[in-house]
Amino acid sequence: MNQIIEAAFSRAGAVLVAMVMLFGVGVSSYFSIPKEAKPDIDIPVAYVSVSYDGISPEDAERLLVKPLEKQLRSVEGLDKMTSVSAEGYGSVSLEFAAGEDIDKAIADVRKAVDDAKSDLPPDADEPKVVEVSLSLFPVLTAALYGPVPEREMVQAARRIKDRLEALPGILKVDIGGDRKEVLEILVDAAAMEAYGLDPAAVTQLVRNNNQLVTAGAIDDGGGRLVVKVPGILESVDDLINMPIKAKNGNSIRFGDVAVVRRTFQQAQGWSRVNGEKAIVLDVRKRVGSNVIEVVEAARAIIDAAAPQISPEVKVSYLFDDSKEVRNLLRDLGNNVGAAVIIVMVVVLATLGLRNATLVGLAIPGSFFVGITALNALGITMNIVVLFSLILVAGMLVDGVIVTTEYADRQIAMGNNRRAAYKLGAQRMAWPIISSTITTLMVFMPLLFWPGIVGQFMQYLPMTVIAVLIASLLMALIFIPVLGGFIGKKRIDSTAISATAPRFYRMTLKFAIHRPAIVMISVVGFMAVSFYGYASAGLGVSFFPDIEPDQAQVQVLARGDLSAKERDKLVKTAEDSILTQSGIRDFYAKSFRSGGAGNQAPRDSVGTIRTVFADWQERDKAEVLIDEMRARVTALAGADYNIQKQQQGPGSSQPIRIDIVGISLDEIGAATSDMIARMNEIGGFIDVTDSRPLPGTEWSLVTDRDAASRHGVSISGLGMMIKMLTRGMRISDYRPDDSEDELDVVMRFMGDQRNLDRLKELRVPTADGSYVPLSVFATLEPRIKGGNIERKDGERYMYINSSVKTGLLPADMIEKLRQSLVENPIKGAVDIQFGGEGEDIAETQNFLGKAFSISLLLMVIVLMIQFNSGWQAIVTMSAIILSTGGVFLGLWISGRPFGIVMSGLGVIALAGIVVNNNIVLIDTFNEYRKRGYSPAESAFRSGLVRFRPVILTAITTILGLVPMVFEMTIILVDREIMIGAPSSQWWTQLSSTIAGGLTFATMFTLVATPAMLVLGAKVPVLLGNGVRFFQRQPKSA
DSSP states (O other): OHHHHHHHHHTHHHHHHHHHHHHHHHHHHHHHSOBOSSOOOOOOEEEEEEEOTTOOHHHHIIIIIHHHHHHHTTOTTEEEEEEEEETTEEEEEEEEOTTOOHHHHHHHHHHHHHHHGGGSOTTSOOOEEEEEOGGGSOSEEEEEESSOOHHHHHHHHHHHHHHHHTSTTEEEEEEETOOOEEEEEEEOHHHHHHTTOOHHHHHHHHHHTSSOBOOOEEEOSSOEEEOOBOOSOOSHHHHHTOEEEEETTEEEEHHHHEEEEEEEOOOSOOEEETTEEEEEEEEEEOTTSOHHHHHHHHHHHHHHHHHHHOTTOEEEEEEEHHHHHHHHHHHHHHHHHHHHHHHHHHHHHHHOHHHHHHHHHHHHHHHHHHHHHHHHTTOOBOHHHHHHHHHHHTTTTHHHHHHHHHHHHHHHTTOOHHHHHHHHHHHSHHHHHHHHHHHHHHHGGGGGOOHHHHHHHTHHHHHHHHHHHHHHHIIIIIHHHHHHHHSOSOOOTHHHHOOSOHHHHHHHHHHHHOHHHHHHHHHHHHHHHHHHHHHHTOOEESSOOOOOSEEEEEEEOOSOOOHHHHHHHHHHHHHHHTTOTTEEEEEEEEOOTTTTOTTSOTTEEEEEEEEEOOGGGSOOHHHHHHHHHHHHHTOSSOEEEEEEOOOSSSOSSOEEEEEEESOHHHHHHHHHHHHHHHHHHOOEEEEEEOOOOOOEEEEEEEOHHHHHHTTOOHHHHHHHHHHHTTOEEEEEEOOTTOSSOEEEEEEEOGGGOSHHHHHTOEEEOTTSOEEEGGGTEEEEEEEOOOOEEEETTEEEEEEEEEEOTTOOHHHHHHHHHHHHHHSOOOSSEEEEEEEHHHHHHHHHHHHHHHHHHHHHHHHHHHHHHHOOHHHHHHHHHHHHHHHHHHHHHHHHHTOOEETTHHHHHHHHHHHHHHHHHHHHHHHHHHHHHTTOOHHHHHHHHHHHHHHHHHHHHHHHHHHHHHHHTTEEEETTTTEEEESOHHHHTTHHHHHHHHHHHHHHHHHHHHHHHHHHHHHHHSOOEETTTEESSOOOOOOO
């Protein structure tokens, strides 16, 4: 290393040019690196769905889900498989182990689905395989609403969609409120019966007369003649005039017995924005594209297109991720700048203007080199990366401070500044490298953090490692070379002779002469700290509670409600909260129960998405949610849950209970029992479950013998029933004004589609006559079965819940567990707790292993550095002291231990606090080499290293102080905001590091010298005279 430093000083001009170039490349990388709020995370989840109109949940389980599960179970890397069998479809969700190659996994899933196709019913739709990734979540949600006909609004939205998807950064645009267009044939039942029309024959006739015939060409040697047979339906008139039966020499056409029209599929629900019917555009970006640029381009197109629909059409942006990104980048960017300024002010006050300039250059230099590396690796600029820069702002100047402080001592002793800085870099190279490597060893295992949390947090170790490696170059090469030009020329020797205050001198003397008392005091402090926190019962939490921007009201209703009845319930709830202050936009939509996907309660018939005003202009989200809950609770006809937007990893409802078994009756009873226990314990709110909804279905019990005697087939009966319900698809049609193919659907007229008509239904027979349904079948009401859900091949039901403000989910789960121990649940069921409890257990397990590996790696580095087991133990003692400080701080502040952020903070502390010990012990060994006694060496090293130790600790602590108190310092406006959501992400982590480092630094300056003296008094010899616990340096 000395040779490299020597070469750098001999080519000082080239080094400075390289430094300027690195700054330039870094600035360019900062502006070009893609920016987003949250990291692009590869969620290893696939979703397979198969639709089959009219199929019951029991049949969907047997015919759709089980064949898929059989093939999908063998897919490599599969971690968890759940499925839903519902009316009209079956679906399977596949979760893969973290780190799996999602592209390979999806390919394996597609192959398994292809193998399962032969076992699926022939009339089932083609299975769909969808990969779930963050790109499937919109970065922009725009609502178009106003007094415009639905068809015109939908067509305009489709045109906007086409223009948006042409942009390079946009992956996909979905239209909410868009209904599939169909060509509908409304048949008069009486006319169809009078003419003796058989639906099966009509269907086959239309299909035969609506197809492309590739007739080919005639080549007889005298020329080639192409023959064309036009057979495709080109207009609605072609269908109206199509003959469907000939009778008595006359042709019967569709126009004689039916009304043919283009229309939309029957609505299952409606969407409204701020009380007006609306069409919603969800814009999704491509992975790695710049969200700010994507949203700007998308908004420009939407804003320009809206007035072209109608001057009265309004646009409301319900979600704009670029706004959040800008705010986060601004807030955290300002905090990065504030951290740099705070560090420079501290250095300026203690080391002077020239040294402050050198330290100040080291921070942006390290940042720019680190950002260049991140950009080259394809990593985006997000909140985790930005906080990582704040975290290391104080750490990366440690080496520069130590180097410049040593150079000042050399200048005071008479060396010129060039030689002094070269000596400083060479002398402190190994202590700086060693302390940096120990820090890197701590963050290195975090790169392998599994699961979604690991995918989210892995950007922190990446950034810290990149920037700290860059800081090594700054501390040992660039800054010393620059210091040789602009550093102090002369320093008074008295300025460095007494750098430690009188109080510290006296305390240090006492500690060195009475090391046993010091050690007992330290052990006592640790015991009080750990015991106090444990006895306080503050518990643990998973992830910090971040102020949300949105909340969602779920409207829950059980029963066979029509689409209009469901929408009326949603509209009532919507009207009750429309006047509430603090909410900017309301997005309400109604749908069929179970139509909101697997994440919504089974009895959810609608949702109202509320977008809050800016956090500075409204009350806390908890206050707004409590007010909304008070308004909707008094409404009759439905139940209401309110969920706030989940920030970061984890679920919006922290408690998840799965009840697994064989019998649906036993599972349902156990689910009801668990809900009763939760009500008895209290504290659980917004409880939802997947028990089947009460309802009635009508079953046609057919006498097959009677049906056979009358020439009626089940297929013919099924067609007539379809005509009465959803309609029967008979062909397709592609109009000139649409890119999509329209289904041609035949059904009875609207006033003929009801239960009375079903009872009076007449069915065609083989000879063309019609017989009443009552001759061979009876209509019986039955209790409708609910959705059947399976987990890893077993049936199950689930319960989701939140807890009241001030309660910890982990504590509530423990109470439920205790209830089950005291009074076991009945039935052959297995109760599995997931949600936040499962996340805490997984994270705790990994962080424990990571901490152990980090400590082992650090011991190896320290043994290489000091060749002394005792000195390695002394160095590592700072970690224990810092942990005691963390728990003391949590105890005093009354906060729970955040398993992600506080756990990460303890691990980060381990790499930070040992650095001061390394430099102090290195100085102790240097004095021992000069022949000083252990006590005198410890005393001198404490005095000499007091200023750099205090400086390095203060710079790190003060750099984090704004985040500790949730402060956002706006430098340009000279404003300080408290409580910004961007600062709430990192309060736990900042508090952990700042608190632990404060206590560790105070104890390090006193306990470390005492332990060094204690080790010298009780040497332990191993082997052939090699001192393991105490290395005795040779005297100079």
